[in-house]
Amino acid sequence: MQEANDEGRVKSGARAGDGRKPRADAIRNRERVLEAAKAVFSQGGPAASLEGVARQAGVGIGTLYRHFPTxxxxxxxxxxxxxxxxxxxxxxxxxxxxxxxxxxxxxxxxxxxxxxxxxxxxxxxxxxxxxxxxxxxxxxxxxxxxxxxxxxxxxxxxxxxxxxxxxxxxxxxxxxxxxxxxxxxxxxxxxxxxxxxxxxxxxxxxx
Amino acid sequence: MQEANDEGRVKSGARAGDGRKPRADAIRNRERVLEAAKAVFSQGGPAASLEGVARQAGVGIGTLYRHFPTxxxxxxxxxxxxxxxxxxxxxxxxxxxxxxxxxxxxxxxxxxxxxxxxxxxxxxxxxxxxxxxxxxxxxxxxxxxxxxxxxxxxxxxxxxxxxxxxxxxxxxxxxxxxxxxxxxxxxxxxxxxxxxxxxxxxxxxxx
DNA sequence: TTGCAAACGGAGGCACCCTCCATATTCTAA
DNA sequence: TTAGAATATGGAGGGTGCCTCCGTTTGCAA
The missing domain is CATH 1.10.357.10 (Tetracycline Repressor, domain 2)
Incomplete structure (x- = not known):
C-alpha cells in the first residue's frame, strides 16, 4: 500500500517517495539493460526486439519489464x-x-x-x-x-x-x-x- | 502519355518488363490495401499490424504480401x-x-x-x-x-x-x-x- | 464454354510481447 | 554471523503478428 511512488515521471530507478535505497543487483541490471538497449535501438530502430535487449544484457525478460514497463x-x-x-x-x-x-x-x-x-x-x-x-x-x-x-x-x-x-x-x-x-x-x-x-x-x- | 502510370520505380503493380495488363481484381485489391494502410499507419504508426491492414481492406494476408512484399x-x-x-x-x-x-x-x-x-x-x-x-x-x-x-x-x-x-x-x-x-x-x-x-x-x- | 495463368486467402511455424509467480539474492537487525 | 523479510530475478505460458507456401478461386482470351 505504500509505494504510491512511480515518481514524478521517471519510474523504476532510485528512491523517491519511499526513502529506500534500491538493491545492488537492481542497479547493476538496470545499467546493463540500458547499455544493451542503446546498442540494439541504434542498430535496429524502434521496433527492435526487447527480448533481444534482455538477451544481450544477460538478464531475463521479466527483469527488463520490471525496470522499464513499456x-x-x-x-x-x-x-x-x-x-x-x-x-x-x-x-x-x-x-x-x-x-x-x-x-x-x-x-x-x-x-x-x-x-x-x-x-x-x-x-x-x-x-x-x-x-x-x-x-x-x-x-x-x-x-x-x-x-x-x-x-x-x-x-x-x-x-x-x-x-x-x-x-x-x-x-x-x-x-x-x-x-x-x-x-x-x-x-x-x-x-x-x-x-x-x-x-x-x-x-x-x-x- | 496519359498517366505514365505512377511507376517510377515502384514494383508490384502494373506491367513493367512483361507487357501484360494486371487483372481487374488485382488492381481493385491493391487499391483497397493502400486505402486501409493509410488509415492504419496514420493511426497506429509504423509498427501497426499488417494483418490489421489486410482485415480492414477485406483481403487475405497473402494478398497484401503479394502486392507489397515488405x-x-x-x-x-x-x-x-x-x-x-x-x-x-x-x-x-x-x-x-x-x-x-x-x-x-x-x-x-x-x-x-x-x-x-x-x-x-x-x-x-x-x-x-x-x-x-x-x-x-x-x-x-x-x-x-x-x-x-x-x-x-x-x-x-x-x-x-x-x-x-x-x-x-x-x-x-x-x-x-x-x-x-x-x-x-x-x-x-x-x-x-x-x-x-x-x-x-x-x-x-x-x- | 473452356482452359489456364493470375490472383486469392488462410493455415502453419516461428518470433516476439507481456504477465505472473516460484525461486534466488540482498539487506537489516539482532 | 545469521535468520528472516524485503526485494529482485528469470523464464514459462498464452496470445498476437510476421511471413511463406500452396490448394482453391477467378478473370480473361480463345
Whole structure:
C-alpha cells in the first residue's frame, strides 16, 4: 500500500517517495539493460526486439519489464542519457579547446551521434509523438549547453554575440535533416566548418 | 502519355518488363490495401499490424504480401501517394485562389496533414532511413510544387521573388518540428499567416 | 464454354510481447 | 554471523503478428 511512488515521471530507478535505497543487483541490471538497449535501438530502430535487449544484457525478460514497463519508458531512459552525455561533452570541451574550436568539435560530435545512432532517430520520432515532454526536455538541455559554449566564445571575443543557441541548434537540425545521400556526413561536416567560421569574429584578441 | 502510370520505380503493380495488363481484381485489391494502410499507419504508426491492414481492406494476408512484399514497400507506396495528393492540391488551389492565398492555404493543408497523420511521420522517419531515395523524391516533388505557387505569386507582383521554394519548405518543416505542446497547431497556423504576410509585396497591383 | 495463368486467402511455424509467480539474492537487525 | 523479510530475478505460458507456401478461386482470351 505504500509505494504510491512511480515518481514524478521517471519510474523504476532510485528512491523517491519511499526513502529506500534500491538493491545492488537492481542497479547493476538496470545499467546493463540500458547499455544493451542503446546498442540494439541504434542498430535496429524502434521496433527492435526487447527480448533481444534482455538477451544481450544477460538478464531475463521479466527483469527488463520490471525496470522499464513499456518500450517507450526504456527508450526514453536511453535517450535522456545520451542527451546528458552530450551536455557533459560540453563541459569537457570547455576545458580542452578554445571557444570556437570547442563549438566546432561539439557540433561534429552531434553529427557522429546522428550517424551512429540512425535507429535512435526513428525511435525518437515515435517516442516524442507519444510523449512531447521528452522533446521539450532535451531541447532545453541542449539549448542550455550550446548557450554556454556561445557565451564563452562571446566573452573571449572569439565569437559573435548576436546568434542564440536556438539558432545554432536549428541550423544543426536543418543540416542533419537532409540525409539524402550516402555522403551526407561529409557535406554536413563541411557546412559546420563554414558555419563556425561564420560565427568567428575577424579581429582576434591577443592569444 | 496519359498517366505514365505512377511507376517510377515502384514494383508490384502494373506491367513493367512483361507487357501484360494486371487483372481487374488485382488492381481493385491493391487499391483497397493502400486505402486501409493509410488509415492504419496514420493511426497506429509504423509498427501497426499488417494483418490489421489486410482485415480492414477485406483481403487475405497473402494478398497484401503479394502486392507489397515488405512493410517498407507498403508504406512507401502510401507515402508517395500522399505526396502526389499534396502536389495535386497545388494545381487545384491555383484555380481557386489568389496566389498568396493559395500559398497560405497550401501551407495550412500541410499542417493538417502532419496533424492527422501523426503515425505516418514516425513511419516516414523509419522508411527514409532504410531508403534515402524516398526522401529525395518527395523533396523534389514538393519543392517543385511550392515553386509553382511562388512563381505565380511573383509574376502577379503579389509575392517577393527572392525567397525560393526550398526556403519555404524549410520554414514549414521547422515550424512543424516543435510539436512540443498540445496546441502546437494553433501556433503553427499563426506563424504561417505571419510568414505569408511577410512574403507579400506591399504595393499591391489592382485587383 | 473452356482452359489456364493470375490472383486469392488462410493455415502453419516461428518470433516476439507481456504477465505472473516460484525461486534466488540482498539487506537489516539482532 | 545469521535468520528472516524485503526485494529482485528469470523464464514459462498464452496470445498476437510476421511471413511463406500452396490448394482453391477467378478473370480473361480463345
Amino acid at each position: 518500450r517507450e519508458a526504456l527508450f526514453e531512459a536511453v535517450y535522456r542519457r545520451e542527451v546528458e552525455q552530450l551536455v557533459e561533452l560540453v563541459q569537457a570541451l570547455k576545458a580542452e579547446a578554445s571557444p570556437a574550436e570547442a563549438l566546432r568539435l561539439w557540433l561534429r560530435a552531434n553529427v557522429a551521434f546522428v550517424a551512429t545512432k540512425k535507429g535512435m532517430l526513428a525511435a525518437l520520432a515515435l517516442a516524442t509523438q507519444k510523449n512531447p515532454d521528452l522533446m521539450a526536455y532535451s531541447s532545453d538541455r541542449l539549448t542550455q549547453a550550446v548557450g554556454e559554449l556561445l557565451a564563452r566564445g562571446a566573452a573571449a571575443g572569439e565569437i559573435r554575440d548576436d546568434i542564440g543557441p536556438e539558432d545554432v541548434l536549428r541550423a544543426l537540425i536543418g543540416m542533419c535533416y537532409a540525409q539524402d545521400r550516402p555522403d551526407w556526413q561529409d557535406s554536413v561536416l563541411r557546412l559546420i566548418d563554414v558555419f563556425v567560421d561564420g560565427l568567428r569574429l575577424r579581429g582576434q584578441p591577443p592569444g | 512493410r517498407e514497400a507498403l508504406f512507401e507506396a502510401v507515402y508517395r501517394r500522399e505526396v502526389e495528393q499534396l502536389v495535386e492540391l497545388v494545381q487545384a488551389l491555383k484555380a481557386e485562389a489568389s496566389p498568396a492565398e493559395a500559398l497560405r492555404l497550401w501551407l495550412r493543408a500541410n499542417v493538417a496533414f502532419v496533424a492527422t497523420k501523426k503515425g505516418m511521420l514516425a513511419a516516414l522517419a523509419l522508411a527514409t532511413q532504410k531508403n534515402p531515395d524516398l526522401m529525395a523524391y518527395s523533396s523534389d516533388r514538393l519543392t517543385q510544387a511550392v515553386g509553382e505557387l511562388l512563381a505565380r505569386g511573383a509574376a502577379a507582383g503579389e509575392i517577393r521573388d527572392d525567397i525560393g521554394p526550398e526556403d519555404v519548405l524549410r520554414a514549414l518543416i521547422g515550424m512543424c518540428y516543435a510539436q512540443d505542446r498540445p496546441d502546437w497547431q494553433d501556433s503553427v497556423l499563426r506563424l504561417i499567416d505571419v510568414f505569408v504576410d511577410g512574403l507579400r509585396l506591399r504595393g499591391q497591383p489592382p485587383g
